[in-house]
Amino acid sequence: MAKKSTKDRLNNEVNAGSMADIAFLLLIFFLVTTTIVEDKGVLVQLPPWSDDEPDITKLKTRNVFSVLVNANNELLVRGEPKDIGNLRADCKEFITNPQKLPNLAENPKKAIISLKNDRGTKYVAYLEVYNEVKAAYNELRDDLANRRYGKNYEDCTRDEKKLIRTEIPLVISEAEPTNFGEDN
Amino acid sequence: MSKFQKKRGKSSPEVSTASLPDIIFMLLFFFMVVTTMRDTELMIDVKTPDATELTKLEKKSLVNYIYIGKPKLKFQETYGTNPRIQLGDKFASEKDIPLFLQQHKAKIPEVQRGGIKTSLRIDENVKMGVVADVKTALRKSGQLLVNYSAKRRAEK
Numbered sequence A: 001m002a003k004k005s006t007k008d009r010l011n012n013e014v015n016a017g018s019m020a021d022i023a024f025l026l027l028i029f030f031l032v033t034t035t036i037v038e039d040k041g042v043l044v045q046l047p048p049w050s051d052d053e054p055d056i057t058k059l060k061t062r063n064v065f066s067v068l069v070n071a072n073n074e075l076l077v078r079g080e081p082k083d084i085g086n087l088r089a090d091c092k093e094f095i096t097n098p099q100k101l102p103n104l105a106e107n108p109k110k111a112i113i114s115l116k117n118d119r120g121t122k123y124v125a126y127l128e129v130y131n132e133v134k135a136a137y138n139e140l141r142d143d144l145a146n147r148r149y150g151k152n153y154e155d156c157t158r159d160e161k162k163l164i165r166t167e168i169p170l171v172i173s174e175a176e177p178t179n180f181g182e183d184n
Numbered sequence B: 001m002s003k004f005q006k007k008r009g010k011s012s013p014e015v016s017t018a019s020l021p022d023i024i025f026m027l028l029f030f031f032m033v034v035t036t037m038r039d040t041e042l043m044i045d046v047k048t049p050d051a052t053e054l055t056k057l058e059k060k061s062l063v064n065y066i067y068i069g070k071p072k073l074k075f076q077e078t079y080g081t082n083p084r085i086q087l088g089d090k091f092a093s094e095k096d097i098p099l100f101l102q103q104h105k106a107k108i109p110e111v112q113r114g115g116i117k118t119s120l121r122i123d124e125n126v127k128m129g130v131v132a133d134v135k136t137a138l139r140k141s142g143q144l145l146v147n148y149s150a151k152r153r154a155e156k
Helices: A006-011 A017-033 A084-096 A123-149 A158-167 B020-034 B073-079 B094-106 B110-115 B128-140
Strands: A040-045 A064-069 A075-077 A080-082 A112-116 A172-174 B063-071 B084-087 B090-092 B117-122 B145-149
Touching: A017 B020, A040 A123, A040 B117, A064 A084, A064 A123, A075 A084, A080 A084, A084 A123, A112 A123, A123 A158, A123 A172, A123 B128, B063 B073, B063 B094, B063 B128, B084 B094, B090 B094, B094 B128, B117 B128
Parallel strands: A064 A112, A112 A172, B063 B117, B117 B145
Antiparallel strands: A040 B145, A064 A075, A075 A080, B063 B084, B084 B090
């Protein structure tokens, strides 16, 4: 069996028919044991925990934009029932206050958006509201980046982004949920 | 005999199957590259909502996953139909979250611990009560970077 002559080598052809079987086997193994993981999502920074109640007495009402969602997933924006379609535009108008109206934010640095749900609100409604608010901030930051640096917020350098973030800080305050409709 | 002879001139050309393994290997490499080993079996149904403001989660090793949803049909007789929290591969309550975070943190070197993110995979129809409890538990443990898992929605 130690012969290494060419005649010996020519006779030893590997049967390629089983290669396909091996490949099928490996393919089925991978199909069964792996998943295509979705890894995108809305990134949020939670406020640090403190046992004391947050001090809200120093805030001026004009600087606070409240969005309440009840257990029927309906929105109450600053005391008025509204549709979620207008939320993004309303937030942007509140933060920038282009016409300097007295009931909107003094300036973007002082603008606070406060969210409150009920324990019975559906998660999808909450996330939609959060998404619209975050989108409002991102669009405003993009506008500022384009006006100042000529490019989108994402394409700016770290320092440019930091500057924009200090001018338009993302301040979303979330209150403890009320408990009117959880056990429906 | 000559009337019934088979026509030989028009036999269909044989398909060469020599390239079949190559096709299969291509599919195999595609799956090997695109997918990740599933490390936890989901015992709950989770359908994440749509959103537009999405950020991609890099560095999977720094991410721990919390799932919230209704148990799958086969588990419903033992665990009921109320939404449950799944940490890792078993059901848990929000009191188990600090330990779960601690266990994950222990596997990460000190320098990278600031970048640990928690990915919340929550089903659309879960009520906010459970989510608020989970968020409070996360805040108490100092885990402030949170990612609400969502699919991309086409901009209107």
